[in-house]
Amino acid sequence: MSSSSESRRSSVPETVKNWFKKGADADAVGLEPGWEYLDLAEWVTEDQLDGFEPIDGPTEIIVNLPKKSMDLQAEATPESLSDIVADVITDIENAQTEFDINERVNKRGKHVIAVLSGKGGVGKTTTLLGLAGAAAAQGKRVLLVDLDPQGSLTLAALDGAVTRTAREAFDDANLADLAVPTVWRDFSGTIEIVPATRHLGQIDVPLSPLHAYSTLVNRLGDLTAYDLMLIDAPATLATLAFEAISLAHKAVIVTEPTRFAVTSAIDAADFARLARRGKRTWNRSVHILLNKFDGSEESTYRSREVQSNFPGEVLKTSISASTEIDYANSAGVPVQAIPGVRADLAARQFEVLLSELTR
Numbered sequence: 625m626s627s628s629s630e631s632r633r634s635s636v637p638e639t640v641k642n643w644f645k646k647g648a649d650a651d652a653v654g655l656e657p658g659w660e661y662l663d664l665a666e667w668v669t670e671d672q673l674d675g676f677e678p679i680d681g682p683t684e685i686i687v688n689l690p691k692k693s694m695d696l697q698a699e700a701t702p703e704s705l706s707d708i709v710a711d712v713i714t715d716i717e718n719a720q721t722e723f724d725i726n727e728r729v730n731k732r733g734k735h736v737i738a739v740l741s742g743k744g745g746v747g748k749t750t751t752l753l754g755l756a757g758a759a760a761a762q763g764k765r766v767l768l769v770d771l772d773p774q775g776s777l778t779l780a781a782l783d784g785a786v787t788r789t790a791r792e793a794f795d796d797a798n799l800a801d802l803a804v805p806t807v808w809r810d811f812s813g814t815i816e817i818v819p820a821t822r823h824l825g826q827i828d829v830p831l832s833p834l835h836a837y838s839t840l841v842n843r844l845g846d847l848t849a850y851d852l853m854l855i856d857a858p859a860t861l862a863t864l865a866f867e868a869i870s871l872a873h874k875a876v877i878v879t880e881p882t883r884f885a886v887t888s889a890i891d892a893a894d895f896a897r898l899a900r901r902g903k904r905t906w907n908r909s910v911h912i913l914l915n916k917f918d919g920s921e922e923s924t925y926r927s928r929e930v931q932s933n934f935p936g937e938v939l940k941t942s943i944s945a946s947t948e949i950d951y952a953n954s955a956g957v958p959v960q961a962i963p964g965v966r967a968d969l970a971a972r973q974f975e976v977l978l979s980e981l982t983r
């Protein structure tokens with residue numbers, strides 16, 4: 625080992641120790657996009673890490689891939705790696721900020737819920753519409769964040785009149801500054817939205833399972849005006865779904881009682897749990913929501929299957945298949961805006977779901 629890398633390493637061990645101990649990660653120290661966890665178990669032996677103890681799992685360390693990948697590919701000797709690690713640690717120290725996700729998002733009385741699924745069409749957007757309507761009917765101030773390039777939520781909420789979108793939050797805008805009022809005015813509370821268009825798809829790339837950097841946690845802005853933030857994600861389990869989970873206290877995996885949907889829900893839940901592991905200091909949980917239950921034999925069989933696949937994680941409230949919900953969707957309004965007894969029943973289910981998720 626060269627003396628220069630030795631001296632640089634000896635100047636940093638406390639940081640590394642604290643870093644492993646606290647389980648801090650890239651965004652906790654405010655790093656820029658492109659930072660990734662790399663599993664260094666393949667590259668360095670334990671003694672090269674001077675007995676630093678990772679809190680769980682394989683030895684992980686943050687390496688700036690764009691800047692360093694050349695070095696890594698060229699000559700990944702223990703010495704060059706030590707240099708890289710030392711560089712990175714210095715960068716992290718320089719980048720250290722007072723960032724605390726719990727402080728920003730986790731304020732008392734506030735809730736951030738993201739919906740996810742491995743399969744499209746299971747009712748993610750429908751669930752958010754129902755939850756938003758239920759909360760706004762109680763006078764709450766709701767912010768919808770559309771992270772699905774399909775933009776279904778945006779279509780319903782804005783009737784096509786979109787200017788700025790969530791895409792800008794991946795450059796330099798804050799989510800709070802991108803929020804606009806929805807066309808729904810019949811509630812005692814308010815519902816605003818950060819819209820999406822298909823251009824959001826440009827950034828939806830596959831991620832390594834150890835990915836731990838979230839851009840949006842650094843792009844929240846001032847969200848104090850809202851009681852509830854609801855995030856819609858695409859069915860693709862990539863960047864946008866990861867960002868949605870990163871922001872949320874609760875990841876709700878929506879599934880319908882069909883074989884394909886249940887299988888995909890397992891993938892989505894695994895994805896959410898991995899993202900949670902990458903952010904292990906954060907307080908978020910994974911819940912399964914059964915939607916479109918219709919009382920049929922298949923529905924009953926699949927809902928049992930859901931229960932056995934996700935012990936302790938299935939929400940007590942499920943949402944029934946309902947022509948009123950379908951009608952509300954095609955009218956582009958939350959079901960609470962539809963008159964009639966059967967629409968009231970559907971609205972009541974979302975009200976109960978909201979209280980289960982926010983108690």
Ligand SMILES: Nc1ncnc2c1ncn2[C@@H]1O[C@H](COP(=O)(O)OP(=O)(O)O)[C@@H](O)[C@H]1O
Binds near residue numbers: 744944953
């Ligand atoms: N509980 C329900 N009852 C009846 N139709 C539903 C229900 N939930 C969703 N749908 C219908 O299923 C379709 C897909 O729903 P959507 O919310 O767009 O799914 P996703 O956002 O997961 O792609 C829509 O046509 C919607 O009206």
Ligand SMILES: [Mg+2]
Binds near residue numbers: 748749772774777856
């Ligand atoms: Mg959708």
